[in-house]
Structures are given as C-alpha cells and as structure tokens.
Amino acid sequence: MTSDTSQSQRQPPKAPQLQRIAFQTSRELDFLSEKELVAQTGHQRREWPLVVLKELVDNALDACEEAGVAPCIDVSVDDQGIHVADNGPGIPPEVVASVLDFTIRVSSREAYVAPDRGRQGNALKTVVAMPFVLSGEIGEVRIDAQGVRHEITLKVDRIRQQPVIDHHQIAIAATAGTKICVAWPDSPRSMGSRETQRFLQNAAIDDDSPWSNDDVEDDGFLQNDRGQMNSPRSILIAAKSRFLQIAADYAWMNPHLTLRLDWLGERTEFLASAPNWSKWKPSDPTDPHWYRPEDLERLIAANIGHDDDLGRNRTLREFVAEFRGLSSTAKVKQVLGRLDLSRAKLADLAGEEGVRKDRVIKLLAAMKEATRPVKPMALGIIGKEHLAACCAAAGAEMASFQYKRILSRERELPWIVESAFAWRPKASGRGIVTGVNWSPGILNPFRQLGAFAKSLDSILEEQRVGRDEPAIVFLHVACPRVNYADRGKSSVIVEE
Amino acid sequence: MKAEAIIHAVRSVTKVWAKQRKAEEREANRVLRRSSVLTRSNSPWTLKDAAESVMEAAYRQASSNGELPATARQIMYAARGPIQDLTGEMLDDKYFTQTLLTGYLREHPETTANWDVVFDARGHFHEPHTQLTVPLGTLAVRHYLAERTDECETLNRDRMNPPLFPTHGPRSRFGAILFIEKEGFLPLLERAQIAERFDLALMSTKGMSVTAARRLVDSLCGEFEIPLLVMHDFDKAGFSILGGFTRNNARYRFRHKIKVIDLGLRLADIQAYGLQSESVALGGAGSLAKFRVNLRRNGATDDEITFLAQGRRVELNAMGAGQLVAWIEGKLAAQGVTKVIPDADILEGAYRQALQLHYLQQRLADIQAEAETLANAVPLPESLTRQVQSMLEDDPTRPWDRAVQQIAVLENEGES
Numbered sequence: 001m002t003s004d005t006s007q008s009q010r011q012p013p014k015a016p017q018l019q020r021i022a023f024q025t026s027r028e029l030d031f032l033s034e035k036e037l038v039a040q041t042g043h044q045r046r047e048w049p050l051v052v053l054k055e056l057v058d059n060a061l062d063a064c065e066e067a068g069v070a071p072c073i074d075v076s077v078d079d080q081g082i083h084v085a086d087n088g089p090g091i092p093p094e095v096v097a098s099v100l101d102f103t104i105r106v107s108s109r110e111a112y113v114a115p116d117r118g119r120q121g122n123a124l125k126t127v128v129a130m131p132f133v134l135s136g137e138i139g140e141v142r143i144d145a146q147g148v149r150h151e152i153t154l155k156v157d158r159i160r161q162q163p164v165i166d167h168h169q170i171a172i173a174a175t176a177g178t179k180i181c182v183a184w185p186d187s188p189r190s191m192g193s194r195e196t197q198r199f200l201q202n203a204a205i206d207d208d209s210p211w212s213n214d215d216v217e218d219d220g221f222l223q224n225d226r227g228q229m230n231s232p233r234s235i236l237i238a239a240k241s242r243f244l245q246i247a248a249d250y251a252w253m254n255p256h257l258t259l260r261l262d263w264l265g266e267r268t269e270f271l272a273s274a275p276n277w278s279k280w281k282p283s284d285p286t287d288p289h290w291y292r293p294e295d296l297e298r299l300i301a302a303n304i305g306h307d308d309d310l311g312r313n314r315t316l317r318e319f320v321a322e323f324r325g326l327s328s329t330a331k332v333k334q335v336l337g338r339l340d341l342s343r344a345k346l347a348d349l350a351g352e353e354g355v356r357k358d359r360v361i362k363l364l365a366a367m368k369e370a371t372r373p374v375k376p377m378a379l380g381i382i383g384k385e386h387l388a389a390c391c392a393a394a395g396a397e398m399a400s401f402q403y404k405r406i407l408s409r410e411r412e413l414p415w416i417v418e419s420a421f422a423w424r425p426k427a428s429g430r431g432i433v434t435g436v437n438w439s440p441g442i443l444n445p446f447r448q449l450g451a452f453a454k455s456l457d458s459i460l461e462e463q464r465v466g467r468d469e470p471a472i473v474f475l476h477v478a479c480p481r482v483n484y485a486d487r488g489k490s491s492v493i494v495e496e
Numbered sequence: 497m498k499a500e501a502i503i504h505a506v507r508s509v510t511k512v513w514a515k516q517r518k519a520e521e522r523e524a525n526r527v528l529r530r531s532s533v534l535t536r537s538n539s540p541w542t543l544k545d546a547a548e549s550v551m552e553a554a555y556r557q558a559s560s561n562g563e564l565p566a567t568a569r570q571i572m573y574a575a576r577g578p579i580q581d582l583t584g585e586m587l588d589d590k591y592f593t594q595t596l597l598t599g600y601l602r603e604h605p606e607t608t609a610n611w612d613v614v615f616d617a618r619g620h621f622h623e624p625h626t627q628l629t630v631p632l633g634t635l636a637v638r639h640y641l642a643e644r645t646d647e648c649e650t651l652n653r654d655r656m657n658p659p660l661f662p663t664h665g666p667r668s669r670f671g672a673i674l675f676i677e678k679e680g681f682l683p684l685l686e687r688a689q690i691a692e693r694f695d696l697a698l699m700s701t702k703g704m705s706v707t708a709a710r711r712l713v714d715s716l717c718g719e720f721e722i723p724l725l726v727m728h729d730f731d732k733a734g735f736s737i738l739g740g741f742t743r744n745n746a747r748y749r750f751r752h753k754i755k756v757i758d759l760g761l762r763l764a765d766i767q768a769y770g771l772q773s774e775s776v777a778l779g780g781a782g783s784l785a786k787f788r789v790n791l792r793r794n795g796a797t798d799d800e801i802t803f804l805a806q807g808r809r810v811e812l813n814a815m816g817a818g819q820l821v822a823w824i825e826g827k828l829a830a831q832g833v834t835k836v837i838p839d840a841d842i843l844e845g846a847y848r849q850a851l852q853l854h855y856l857q858q859r860l861a862d863i864q865a866e867a868e869t870l871a872n873a874v875p876l877p878e879s880l881t882r883q884v885q886s887m888l889e890d891d892p893t894r895p896w897d898r899a900v901q902q903i904a905v906l907e908n909e910g911e912s
C-alpha cells in the first residue's frame with residue numbers, strides 16, 4: 001500500500017517551462033533602418049544624396065523667406081560629405097534637439113494647407129538618420145547655427161537595440177544662417193573616419209576611374225562599381241549629375257535665389273535674377289478657402305494637442321485670427337458671433353470623440369464667408385524673364401523660347417502652371433526641369449496626368465520632345481494643396 | 497489643379513517645335529529650315545509684311561517692267577533674297593507662290609490690275625477624240641478658253657485632212673467633264689476609253705483643284721451648261737475637293753452656278769464594294785471638332801462623318817483596275833451620261849463638210865501624179881540658199897521650209 005500510496009503521491013517530473021519576458025524594444029531603431037527611411041522619403045538608398053540635397057535646400061529657402069531675406073545658398077560636396085549653408089536666421093537650438101527625438105514627428109507644415117515646399121514633417125530627421133543607416137555603424141551630422149555648433153553622432157546600442165545619440169553643443173562665433181554638414185560614410189575625412197585616400201577628387205579628375213560618369217547608365221546610377229554598387233561612396237559619386245541638376249533646378253524655380261555649387265572643386269554659380277521676387281511665404285497666414293472641413297479638423301486637433309503639451313488653453317478667437325483676412329478683431333467677432341462661439345476656447349470644438357465635425361463645418365463656412373479668396377497671382381509667379389534667362393544660360397537658342405502661364409482656381413484652390421520650352425542646338429539630349437511649389441522633383445512628379453494614362457513624358461513624346469531631342473522643357477505648378485501619390489512627394493496626383 | 501491645364505501649357509510651348517519635327521519626319525530636308533522656323537518670332541518682319549514690301553519691285557524685275565508675263569516662280573526668285581534679308585527666315589517657294597503671291601494679287605487689285613502672272617500647271621484637261629490636252633496652268637487655260645468657240649469651224653484650207661469634224665470646246669464634242677483628284681488614273685481611263693465612250697472631257701489635278709482648273713470648269717460648265725462629275729477619295733481631302741467646286745475661295749470667285757455631281761467615293765460605295773479602309777492620324781479634340789464641321793460643310797452625312805472621325809479613310813485605289821472602270825461606268829450610266837449627238841443643223845453642216853472633203857480628196861488623188869511631173873520639170877531658181885537666207889533675215893520668226901514654200905509659189909505664179 002505504502003508503495004501504492006507512494007506511487008499515487010509521486011508527481012511526474014516537471015518539464016522545464018520558459019517564463020517569457022515581455023522585452024521592450026525601442027521603436028526609435030525602426031526609424032533608423034533602411035526600410036523605414038525608404039518608406040519615409042519615398043526614395044531608394046541610391047537616391048539619398050538627392051534627398052539630402054532637396055530637404056536641406058527646401059528648408060534653407062523656407063527659412064530665408066520667413067526671415068524676409070533673399071536666399072543665398074551654398075551647396076558643396078567635398079571629402080567630408082554634403083554641405084548646405086544659407087543666410088537665414090539659423091535653426092534655434094531647441095529645434096535641433098527636437099529633431100533628435102525619433103519617437104515623434106515634428107513639422108510646422110504638415111497640418112497647414114499652404115503652398116509649401118515640403119509637408120513631410122520629418123525631413124531633417126531623415127537627413128540626420130541617413131549617414132547612420134548608410135554606415136551601419138555611425139552617423140555624423142554637424143549643424144552650425146545661432147552661435148552654436150551641434151555635433152551629432154548616432155550609434156546603436158546593439159544590446160538594447162536602441163539608438164545612442166551623442167549631441168555636443170559648442171559655442172562658436174555667431175554667423176548668419178545655418179550650415180549643415182552631412183558626413184557621408186566612406187568619405188576619406190568624414191568625421192570619425194581616418195581614411196586619407198582622396199578618392200572623391202581622383203574620381204572627379206580621372207575619366208578612366210571606375211567612378212567616372214561614363215559608367216552611369218540612363219537612370220544616373222553607377223552600374224560598374226566593382227561589386228560595390230551600394231556602397232555609400234559609389235552612391236554619392238553616381239548621383240553627381242542628378243545632384244547638380246536638381247541643385248540647378250532650384251535656381252530655375254526661385255528667381256530670388258543665389259546658389260553656389262561646389263562639387264569637389266568644380267564650381268558653378270547661379271545669381272538671383274530678382275532678389276526682391278515675392279511669393280507666398282511659409283510665414284504668411286493661410287487662407288480659409290484653401291481648407292476642406294477635414295483639413296481644418298486636422299489643424300484644430302494638432303493645435304489642441306500642441307496646446308495640451310504646453311499646458312495652454314487658447315481661445316478660439318486667437319486661432320481664427322491666425323487666418324488670412326481674419327486678423328482684425330471685428331472680423332473675428334463677426335465669424336464667432338454668428339456661431340455663438342465668441343468666448344469659446346479652441347478645445348471647446350472637441351468632444352469625447354475628438355474634434356466635432358459639425359462645429360468645424362460651421363466654423364469653416366463662417367470663416368470663408370467673411371474673407372475673400374486669394375488670387376492665384378498671389379502665390380508667386382516665376383515669370384517669363386527669369387525662365388528666359390535660365391534657358392539662355394543652358395545654351396538655348398533664345399529666339400525659339402516659348403513660355404506659357406495659366407492661372408486659375410479649382411474648388412476655391414488657386415493654382416498656377418508655368419511652362420517653358422527652348423531649342424538647344426548644341427545639346428545631345430533633352431533637358432527637363434519639373435517641380436511643385438518652387439521645389440524640383442527628384443523624379444519627374446508629373447508621371448500621371450488625369451485618368452487616361454497620360455504623363456508628362458507621353459505628352460512630350462507626342463510633341464516630339466523625346467529624351468534625345470536637343471531641347472529644354474520646364475514645367476512648374478504652384479498650389480496650396482498638392483496631393484502626392486507617395487510620402488516621398490515624388491509623384492503628384494493631378495485630376496482629369 | 498487640372499491635368500488638362502498642365503497638358504495645355506506643355507503643348508502650347510512645344511507647338512512650334514512639334515510642327516517642325518513632324519515636318520522633318522515627313523520630309524527629311526525640312527531639318528534645314530529648323531532654325532528659321534524656330535526663330536521666326538525674332539525678326540520684327542513677318543514673311544507677309546516683307547512680301548508686301550518687295551512684291552511690286554519683284555514683279556517689275558521678273559516681268560521686264562511689265563512687258564512680259566512673269567511666272568509665279570520668277571517672281572519668287574526676284575522676291576526671295578529681299579524677303580529673307582528682312583525676316584532672317586528661309587522662304588518656302590510653295591508658300592510664296594501659293595499663299596503670299598496669290599494673297600497679294602487678291603488684296604491689291606488696283607496695283608496688280610495689269611499684272612500678267614502665270615502659275616504653273618498642276619494637272620491636265622483632256623478633250624475626247626481631238627487628242628487635245630491642256631495643262632492646268634494659267635497661260636494654257638487662258639489660251640484654250642480664248643480659242644474655244646461656240647460655232648463649229650468651217651473647213652479651212654490649212655486643214656486639208658482633218659480626221660474629225662473640227663471642234664474646240666464642249667460644243668458638239670463632250671457633254672460633261674469628269675474630274676479625278678489623282679493624275680495617276682488617266683492611263684487606265686485611256687485604255688478603257690472612258691472619255692471616248694461617254695464623250696467626256698477628263699480633268700485631273702494633284703490633290704486640291706487649282707485656280708486654273710476652277711476657271712476652266714467655271715467657263716465650260718457655266719457657259720455650255722454641262723455638268724462637272726467629281727471622283728474623289730473617301731476622306732476629308734476628298735470632300736474638300738468636292739466642296740471646292742461649289743464655293744468661292746480666296747483665290748477664285750465663280751462667275752457661274754455650275755452643276756457639280758458627286759460620283760464618290762461615298763460610304764454606300766465602300767459598303768457595296770466591300771472596300772478596305774486604312775487608318776489616318778487625326779488631331780486632338782479641338783481639331784476633331786473642326787474636322788467634323790469641315791466634312792459636314794462639304795456634304796458628308798452623319799454616318800460618313802462618324803466613319804471618318806474614327807480615323808479611317810478609303811482611297812479610289814482600294815478598287816482594282818477592272819473594278820474601278822466598272823464602278824465609273826455604273827456611275828456615268830446612273831447619271832445619264834451618254835454620247836453627244838449634235839442638233840440637226842450641226843449634223844447637216846458636218847454631213848456636207850464631210851462630202852466636200854471627200855470630193856476634194858478624190859480630186860487630189862486624181863491630180864497627184866500630174867502635179868509631181870510638173871514640179872519635177874520646173875528649173876530650180878538660182879541661189880535658192882541666198883533667197884532663203886534673205887527671207888529669214890527679213891522675218892526671223894519664219895521657218896526655212898515656209899520660206900522655201902513662198903519662193904516656190906512666187907517663182908511659179910501663173911505657171912500652173
């Protein structure tokens with residue numbers, strides 16, 4: 001019995017059990033991956049030098065315009081990496097700090113409807129992340145602004161799987177503007193690198209070099225790279241012609257811009273044809289007529305959230321007064337009085353389910369009724385004279401120069417289309433400059449025009465301006481609300 | 497923002513380039529004019545303004561101060577240098593002769609009232625039976641119309657052996673004119689003897705009817721009340737050619753209301769004969785609308801417009817030779833085109849003239865041997881060569897054999 005008892009009481013040997021731990025992984029590292037950066041920018045790794053250029057020059061132009069100064073921008077590529085310097089007011093230190101928080105997206109553009117160059121909301125953040133992702137080990141960016149040098153180094157803690165951001169601030173002599181240097185990995189003297197080989201210069205000088213543009217195929221990227229097609233330096237070298245082209249395109253679209261380019265000592269300068277040229281500035285109040293109810297709802301929600309973060313509770317009156325045509329007390333009174341919201345706070349527009357749509361619709365209607373829509377002309381016209389000068393500088397036969405401008409309004413949204421054409425008798429192929437809101441596209445943004453599979457390329461083929469034709473074509477569209485097919489703003493959605 | 501606006505802007509700035517490049521595709525040497533076409537707007541002078549300013553002097557130069565007729569191309573050669581100097585553009589000869597010069601003649605009737613400008617022939621007119629062919633150029637048509645007569649010619653001693661009753665023009669010779677928009681069909685129609693079997697005059701041009709053709713048709717069909725039968729391709733150009741005979745245009749204003757009969761091709765012919773169509777490039781939406789309006793104006797039906805607006809066309813050449821001849825015969829029969837038989841007076845005159853000729857020929861045969869004997873018996877005049885030389889010096893337009901004839905008659909007058 002005992003034995004029976006002992007047998008009945010004997011427990012089977014307990015199998016080892018794993019008590020799983022809920023590990024926490026930093027989402028910040030997600031942002032610092034090639035996949036995420038491709039998703040964020042809409043561009044593959046081989047196009048990243050162009051992304052860096054575009055985002056930094058967009059920001060530089062916006063900063064100068066907000067400060068009311070004619071932009072002078074220096075873009076250079078040297079053995080450290082890519083540099084962009086402007087003559088704007090300089091990025092404040094707190095903005096630099098916010099850029100380094102990869103848990104949030106910071107944007108002064110995203111929620112507003114305005115003819116802005118960029119609405120991505122994380123441009124600088126992606127630029128800071130790129131050298132790290134390219135290197136796989138370390139990324140370095142240096143920003144000089146407002147008397148402070150920010151030396152930013154990104155590494156990754158492989159154990160904790162989270163980025164380690166080293167942000168050193170050093171006081172320097174105050175100079176105008178912002179200078180940003182994105183250290184390009186593999187660059188001989190990139191910060192943290194001790195390579196001394198001056199491969200970049202050699203590549204630029206020696207036509208037989210494997211990095212020479214002779215090896216670049218139509219899409220502009222190096223194919224014959226001795227097995228290193230994706231190496232950061234080969235990407236940078238292969239992007240040379242497109243890099244310089246996009247930089248030059250900024251001069252086409254911005255008559256007030258003086259642009260100096262320096263690619264490993266190869267210098268080009270574009271002087272402003274109209275330093276006092278005026279366009280819609282990022283700091284100009286936005287027009288209520290540009291908003292749909294869902295746009296205004298998004299802006300209100302963003303403002304309420306931001307106020308909440310700051311412990312602020314602003315009035316609806318303050319919010320409404322930020323719009324164009326509504327800055328006067330009388331106008332605000334007129335709008336809010338009609339809705340019986342004279343004493344309301346902005347947060348009063350929200351309920352438990354979020355911002356109340358019925359209130360937004362009424363508010364927007366009242367704001368529109370109290371204001372006149374902005375005329376298309378006010379957006380800013382690049383102009384025939386400036387484009388003629390650009391064509392002349394590009395070697396065009398100026399008697400063949402043609403220019404067309406169309407100004408109109410579509411469902412309250414003003415827009416301007418400007419197009420120019422010229423014959424370049426000595427050119428071996430077509431030049432094409434395209435852009436939206438004074439910012440060139442890394443790719444042609446007009447790849448689908450309407451619903452019938454037309455594209456700018458197909459129209460140009462029809463018009464006998466194919467890739468091999470010795471001509472130059474310019475197309476620019478300005479509009480407060482531009483719908484893009486992708487996050488990288490590489491393709492515009494244009495209605496039939 | 498609308499796709500349409502973007503497309504419009506791009507097409508607008510590339511319009512001149514596209515036109516030039518398409519012209520180069522059609523005609524390779526047009527590349528030589530690329531520079532002048534693309535830079536046209538650079539000169540303050542337009543081609544038209546420049547032509548206006550030099551035209552009078554060019555005509556004077558080409559016509560020896562108005563003493564002689566000047567061809568359109570001679571005037572073009574005189575005007576080309578100054579026009580190119582003023583505009584900096586290459587002058588297209590066709591553009592000058594067919595647009596600038598004709599426009600000038602139309603817009604300056606007083607200045608050009610006494611000008612004698614001759615345009616080249618761009619087609620031909622064939623009378624049946626007479627073997628007479630008239631090039632459709634200004635001078636040839638002018639001469640033909642001046643010579644044609646309402647009356648039958650009487651027997652002329654210069655025409656001792658006329659093969660037919662002498663006519664010139666429609667009277668007693670042909671009862672209709674058949675116009676064909678292509679020159680290439682004439683050998684086939686000659687082989688099939690269409691003109692002779694139906695007593696038709698045949699007229700053809702290279703494409704659109706020229707002014708000389710309109711003038712000829714206006715005069716012959718209008719004054720003799722005979723119909724114009726038109727054969728054309730089933731396409732926009734074909735309908736325009738048809739319509740061109742029914743309306744005045746910038747270059748010619750009809751003096752008569754003429755009867756124009758459209759033989760086809762029409763859609764019913766295509767369906768009846770099962771003819772193959774071919775594709776043709778049409779323009780965009782705007783040009784398609786103009787295309788439809790043009791067709792309707794020139795008499796196309798809704799069904800025909802629908803067919804053609806699909807970018808299809810059918811040429812007369814879609815029919816084989818035998819099929820085409822049968823088709824023409826059917827059309828002519830349907831229109832009641834028959835042989836010409838003059839009225840009783842003409843028939844009587846022709847009958848008596850034929851007899852007169854018959855008797856003359858009989859007598860001539862009878863005296864032929866006697867005449868030969870007489871001629872061989874007469875001694876040659878001394879220094880015949882010197883006399884011929886002397887006569888030719890007196891009248892250089894005279895041929896040597898005509899001089900010999902005159903000397904022979906003068907020397908032997910009264911001998912026979």
